Amino acid sequence: MIRFEKVSKAYPGQARPALNSLSIDIQKGEFVFLVGQSGSGKSTALKLMLREQRPTTGRVYVAGKEINRLAGWKVPRLRRQVGTIFQDFRLLANKNVAENVAFAMQVTGHSNREIRQRVPETLELVGLDGKGDRMPDELSGGEQQRVAVARAFINRPMILIADEPTGNLDPGNTVGIMRLLDRINRSGTTIVMATHDVQMVDQMRKRVIELEHGHLVRDQVQGGYGAQF
Numbered sequence: 394m395i396r397f398e399k400v401s402k403a404y405p406g407q408a409r410p411a412l413n414s415l416s417i418d419i420q421k422g423e424f425v426f427l428v429g430q431s432g433s434g435k436s437t438a439l440k441l442m443l444r445e446q447r448p449t450t451g452r453v454y455v456a457g458k459e460i461n462r463l464a465g466w467k468v469p470r471l472r473r474q475v476g477t478i479f480q481d482f483r484l485l486a487n488k489n490v491a492e493n494v495a496f497a498m499q500v501t502g503h504s505n506r507e508i509r510q511r512v513p514e515t516l517e518l519v520g521l522d523g524k525g526d527r528m529p530d531e532l533s534g535g536e537q538q539r540v541a542v543a544r545a546f547i548n549r550p551m552i553l554i555a556d557e558p559t560g561n562l563d564p565g566n567t568v569g570i571m572r573l574l575d576r577i578n579r580s581g582t583t584i585v586m587a588t589h590d591v592q593m594v595d596q597m598r599k600r601v602i603e604l605e606h607g608h609l610v611r612d613q614v615q616g617g618y619g620a621q622f
């Protein structure tokens with residue numbers, strides 16, 4: 394589903410590459426935590442999966458395609474297959490909850506009928522039943538992240554990429570969001586999540602890929618945040 398072949402990424406003006414000959418292979422349906430100190434290259438790896446950045450050398454394959462070679466007009470189609478969630482939620486402040494989620498279907502060309510049906514279903518799935526009319530600033534952080542999860546999942550993406558999705562949440566909401574992501578993963582969506590949350594990684598016991606200065610230093614099935622497991 395996602396494959397990096399000796400991928401290096403050097404940002405202009407940086408002494409050291411952000412990623413250094415990284416090779417990883419993630420299968421369909423896996424749940425993978427990406428861990429490592431700040432600056433180790435996690436966000437860069439996620440950006441390469443979305444073609445928000447391009448590798449300096451090496452190859453990145455997503456859903457069977459080498460995405461660096463993808464024609465520009467095919468990039469939106471790639472991104473439709475990949476949902477994203479970020480630490481800072483990134484909701485549209487002038488749209489209510491239902492409109493935020495519907496927007497993801499509108500830009501992918503779904504009919505109003507499909508949107509009217511699927512938005513309430515998805516809000517229910519993320520535990521926001523009946524909150525469709527609220528504006529983002531009328532929601533708690535945990536609820537805002539649930540909206541972001543609904544928006545990322547409504548098109549049933551093959552892959553969900555999450556960059557520190559619980560970084561702004563308290564422990565209770567962190568558990569809620571993780572349960573949700575676990576359910577989404579069980580429905581078949583591949584999840585790759587960068588995180589600094591030690592407790593959560595230790596509890597979930599999923600595959601852990603650890604980066605250090607852009608190098609792969611650990612790739613462990615049912616791992617913990619540190620190498621102690």
Ligand SMILES: Nc1ncnc2c1ncn2[C@@H]1O[C@H](COP(=O)(O)OP(=O)(O)OP(=O)(O)O)[C@@H](O)[C@H]1O
Nearest residue numbers: 404405407411429430431432433434435436437438
């Ligand atoms: N757009 C950019 N331009 C220049 N350098 C960058 C850019 N983005 C990241 N870097 C550098 O690349 C390295 C890796 O950064 P990256 O954001 O991938 O790390 P990270 O592991 O996600 O860190 P964090 O946990 O703090 O989010 C860092 O040294 C960073 O300063």
